[in-house]
Amino acid sequence: MTVPRRIGAEDSETRQALIQAAMEIMLEDGYAAVTSRRVAARAGVKPPLVHYYFPSMDDLFLAALRSGAEAHLEFQRKALTSAEPLRAMWDANTDPERTGLAVEFMALARHRKEIRSEIAAYSERLREAQLTALTLILRARGADPSMVTPMALSVLLGSVSRALVMESALGVSLGHQELTELIDRYLTWLEADPPAAPHEQEAPPASG
Amino acid sequence: MTVPRRIGAEDSETRQALIQAAMEIMLEDGYAAVTSRRVAARAGVKPPLVHYYFPSMDDLFLAALRSGAEAHLEFQRKALTSAEPLRAMWDANTDPERTGLAVEFMALARHRKEIRSEIAAYSERLREAQLTALTLILRARGADPSMVTPMALSVLLGSVSRALVMESALGVSLGHQELTELIDRYLTWLEADPPAAPHEQEAPPASG
DNA sequence: GTCTATACTTCGATAGAC
DNA sequence: GTCTATCGAAGTATAGAC
Numbered sequence: 001m002t003v004p005r006r007i008g009a010e011d012s013e014t015r016q017a018l019i020q021a022a023m024e025i026m027l028e029d030g031y032a033a034v035t036s037r038r039v040a041a042r043a044g045v046k047p048p049l050v051h052y053y054f055p056s057m058d059d060l061f062l063a064a065l066r067s068g069a070e071a072h073l074e075f076q077r078k079a080l081t082s083a084e085p086l087r088a089m090w091d092a093n094t095d096p097e098r099t100g101l102a103v104e105f106m107a108l109a110r111h112r113k114e115i116r117s118e119i120a121a122y123s124e125r126l127r128e129a130q131l132t133a134l135t136l137i138l139r140a141r142g143a144d145p146s147m148v149t150p151m152a153l154s155v156l157l158g159s160v161s162r163a164l165v166m167e168s169a170l171g172v173s174l175g176h177q178e179l180t181e182l183i184d185r186y187l188t189w190l191e192a193d194p195p196a197a198p199h200e201q202e203a204p205p206a207s208g
Numbered sequence: 209m210t211v212p213r214r215i216g217a218e219d220s221e222t223r224q225a226l227i228q229a230a231m232e233i234m235l236e237d238g239y240a241a242v243t244s245r246r247v248a249a250r251a252g253v254k255p256p257l258v259h260y261y262f263p264s265m266d267d268l269f270l271a272a273l274r275s276g277a278e279a280h281l282e283f284q285r286k287a288l289t290s291a292e293p294l295r296a297m298w299d300a301n302t303d304p305e306r307t308g309l310a311v312e313f314m315a316l317a318r319h320r321k322e323i324r325s326e327i328a329a330y331s332e333r334l335r336e337a338q339l340t341a342l343t344l345i346l347r348a349r350g351a352d353p354s355m356v357t358p359m360a361l362s363v364l365l366g367s368v369s370r371a372l373v374m375e376s377a378l379g380v381s382l383g384h385q386e387l388t389e390l391i392d393r394y395l396t397w398l399e400a401d402p403p404a405a406p407h408e409q410e411a412p413p414a415s416g
Numbered sequence: 417g418t419c420t421a422t423a424c425t426t427c428g429a430t431a432g433a434c
Numbered sequence: 435g436t437c438t439a440t441c442g443a444a445g446t447a448t449a450g451a452c
């Protein structure tokens with residue numbers, strides 16, 4: 001029986017610094033640039049220390065993913081309980097840095113099983129939290145649930161916000177204004193004070 | 209003055225085989241796995257030949273991107289001139305292989321200027337072609353252009369189709385059915401025979 | 417917990433023969 | 435157009451001293 005190698009503690013400051021360094025490099029130069037040497041250099045330690053905390057580089061990616069995911073779940077939780085939950089949720093999901101990391105992890109996830117299942121679980125938690133909030137908001141607004149369900153709206157808003165940020169990062173902006181304004185009108189309509197008769201439907205506004 | 213290295217012809221069969229090999233590896237194991245050695249092995253040649261056709265690996269990525277982009281533009285052109293252009297366009301943009309490649313190139317584009325501008329130009333061409341078709345379709349359907357413009361619809365459909373395929377690849381399906389059905393109803397409504405009075409608006413269907 | 421030293425692999429790229 | 439041979443850099447990971 002082989003003796004397992006030592007592994008650093010979960011709450012170590014150095015460990016956190018390594019995760020932070022990995023995320024920064026990933027954002028700046030992509031996941032392929034996250035090597036033990038570069039991570040160590042940025043964190044101000046020597047390369048073998050990376051392997052002391054993270055036996056393989058995949059372990060480091062997984063730790064970075066978990067750390068970022070927990071932070072974003074908490075961030076979204078706050079957004080969904082704020083005064084304008086829809087607006088706050090939209091803003092939370094149009095952050096360029098977060099979207100940049102999402103692109104990197106998505107590319108990674110295509111080829112690493114563990115990353116893939118971790119992202120899947122995290123995505124479903126994000127969506128479930130949105131579902132709860134959107135169900136309440138749509139019901140209060142009196143929106144016809146046979147038209148747009150809270151679930152469909154959650155997926156739709158998530159898709160559009162991510163796509164817009166990704167395209168912007170590429171330098172594509174054709175049509176963004178028109179769609180942004182459309183979404184904006186819809187969110188404003190949903191988030192306005194509910195109509196007098198909350199179970200009857202009003203039409204969303206046609207133009208801004 | 210240094211003598212420029214020799215470069216293989218554009219229409220060489222070997223060149224095409226190298227591009228094809230690069231795309232396959234990119235799909236299977238990611239862009240980081242596209243090395244001159246692996247590409248050569250898959251194409252059945254020796255590594256230095258890769259550098260004969262593509263002085264740097266980035267040149268190979270760029271060639272692969274252009275090749276794939278032209279193919280997809282042509283594919284979409286056919287879709288948009290088919291009997292059910294909306295349905296065909298939707299199907300063309302929900303192809304898993306193509307979306308997989310898109311993820312890889314998007315991740316690459318975050319860190320390579322040339323890839324980025326090439327993708328940007330290509331995306332705008334795709335969108336412009338959609339814009340033409342959607343303008344005609346929406347007009348024929350008598351849809352209120354102050355609600356959903358052809359441009360906004362183009363961006364929206366593109367965003368959603370890509371997002372659904374990407375999430376499916378990760379194993380996430382929560383909410384997909386509901387949004388898919390919503391889109392489906394909308395496309396069906398748009399693509400049905402125009403109403404008798406083409407300039408008056410009908411409401412889209414509430415449920416399937 | 418952090419280091420030095422090092423084994424081993426793979427990479428991009430080039431020179432130059434055929 | 436394709437090859438052999440090869441350089442130098444960079445990668446992951448481990449052993450073992452401190």
